[in-house]
Amino acid sequence: MQAPAAGFTPYRTSGTTGGPVTWWRGRDQLDAEAELLAGLFADARPDLVVTHAPPEHLFGHLMGVLVPRLLGVPATRLHLLDGLPADCARPLIAAVPATWWALGHAARALGRYERVEVVHSTAPLPERAAAVCAAHERLRLTELHGSTETGLVGVRRGGAGAWELARDVTPVGPWLPGTERRLSVSGPRLARTAPDAALPDAFVLDDLVVPAGPRSYRLVGRRARLVKVNGRRVNADGVLNRLRAAVPGCRLSWTPVSDPVRGEWYEILAEDPATVPRVAHAVSTLLPPAERPRRVRPALMGDAEPPSR
């Protein structure tokens, strides 16, 4: 991680088309971000914030440090393999996709709480989330839509329906209900590419939306060829390029797959089955564990293509 410039905090993320990119947020931007989030949960009177999100990421920093400070409650970062804390009655749980697996395997612990707030960000809800929410009537779900680059863009409660734009976010460009478009927003919390850079006029997200009202929208897809493995962006095209360089002559593609733990994952498809062992070896030696595909396998007729660029 780069050394922070005075008053600015860096957050590193995979670029949508290339390598990692560092985005910078000023202290006032982080304070504004935290105030928006804290305002979403104040009425629930949480007595502990529990987070699975890593603190070096924006969501983890906000939910692990800044939001608890504003709410006046302690925070704890929990490892995925740990149980839920017993010394609280109304936890606010900052979830990554794998959190839903954990919640689905902690029914008795969840049942002991007076109230549970779960705030999910970083990726689409995994399939298991609906069952967990349905099984615990004292659990309330809040989803956050946004990115490292934009911060919070929209909020949705209850896991269904339209998203409401955050109060300081303005959609850029035509906003015609029923018309699919890429979501472009402006606002005071957009990140900078450098501490001394000007606040961007707007940022275009990878997400495809359909406006549902003056300040609401439905998410309908994602344009970029990215996959979010447990909420962490992986540039699968970049992975393919590294593997092609390591295994000359191999013809590779990738396909996204849903995963009960990570929410999303991906598989690498080799046109020539004979190259699968060499590609698999390159995967295990070249890629960090967090970027590895679920598996390398021969391509089959009917394999889904990832979204086009």
Place this chain on the structure above:
Amino acid sequence: MSDTAATPSDAEIADRVRSAVRSVVGSELAPADDALELAPRFDAYDSLGVLDCVGAVEREFGIAVDLVDDDLRTTFVSVAAISALVRRKLDDQAVLGAAF
């Protein structure tokens, strides 16, 4: 009614646990290594890999693992530890099944 005869032997449980773990780590596992910790030996056996393994074991044996009650840090540390957990769960199921 007794389900004791229907429950697998310890050796069969260990075989099936090895198979479930192999599906996660992608490598063959030798019975002689059952007591060795998995995480230091396999990159894929990180926290997400442990959760994958829990799912594979649940499917394989038709049991339910509880994150709080079963303490994954100890019960999923090695093939032997997983096998012991499975043995206990299956025995509990057999007793509960016999009680109804």
